[in-house]
Amino acid sequence: MTAQRYRTPAMRAFHEAPQAASRLVCFPHAGGFASYFFPLSRALAPAVEVLGVQYPGRLDRSEEPAVEDIGVLAEEAAALIADDPHPPPTLFGHSMGALVAFETAKRLTRDHGITPAGLIVSGMRAPSRPRRRPRDWDREEELLDEMRLLSGTDPALMEDEELRELxxxxxxSDFRAVNAYPGDDTVLSCPVTAFAGDEDPVTPDGVHHWATHTSAEFTTRSFPGDHFYLKGFPPSVTAAVREALSRS
Structure with missing residues (x-):
């Protein structure tokens, strides 16, 4: 398996891993890019091939309209994985990406006959748990308030009008997709691991409910930090990903 085999803008590989025995497909958070997972790829290569999903509407897909439907994002990812299903991947999603990863796992099994090796979810309530109250995302201040709450963006960027327009x-669009997600109580047959920051305002009571979405092993892990506790993938998070992969 090599980084050269993924030339589609929708799926990015970062490091050569020709002898990798396992594969990790990563789904970024709202507003995030595939490259968010570059540090994780660097830490895991060459033992693990790490791939990052690039959603429409950003960077090399900036000419495509952003998608406001979690299911549509998952269908695209599942089709890409099904084109090259070996070895069956573990799926890893953070925040919005956790929902996209879950829906991708569901579609891989239902539509393509592929059982993922595992699912790692981070910073998101279980699909069967109620979402937070809808927000008016047409209002710029609502968006900025949410970004401040999640602590994922440099405050200086939010003060720059030109950067905000970008x-x-x-x-x-990503927040709309999360708000429109109808929920789901599907039970997967692969192991599920749930991560969260111990100061994350999004997941104070919803992480453990991911246990209801697997008939296999369920594991949960808490890390010091807020919603973006995994930024840069510190050693403790990378080690936990390795451990989750070993159970797949």
Whole structure:
């Protein structure tokens, strides 16, 4: 398996891993890019091939309209994985990406006959748990308030009007996709691991409910930090990903 085999803008590989025995497909948060997972790929290569999903509407897919439907994002990812299903991947999603990863796992099994090796979810309530109250994402201040709550963006960027014009439209579409997600109680047959920051305002009571979404092993892990506790993938998080992969 090599980084050269993925030339589609929708799926990015970062490091050569020709002898990798396992594969990790990563789904970024709202407003995020595939490259968020570059540090994780660097830490795991060459033992693990790490791939990052690039959603429409950003960077090399900036000419495509952003998608405001979690299911549509998952269908695209599942089709890409099904084109090259070996070895069956573990799926890893953070925040919005956790929902996209879950829906991708569901579609791989249902539509393509592929059982993922595992699912790692981070910073998101279980699909069967109620979402937070809808927000008016047409209002710029609502978007900025949410970004401040999650602590994932440099405050200086939010004060720059030109930069806001670049990143807020994609973020708005991603937040709409999360708000529109209807919920789901599907039970997967692969192991599920749930991560969360111990100061994350999004997941104070919803992480453990991921246990209801697997008939296999369930594991949960808490880390010091807020919603973006995994930024840069510190050693403790990378080690936990390795451990989750070993159970797959």
């Amino acid at each position: 990143f807020l439209p994609v973020l708005r």
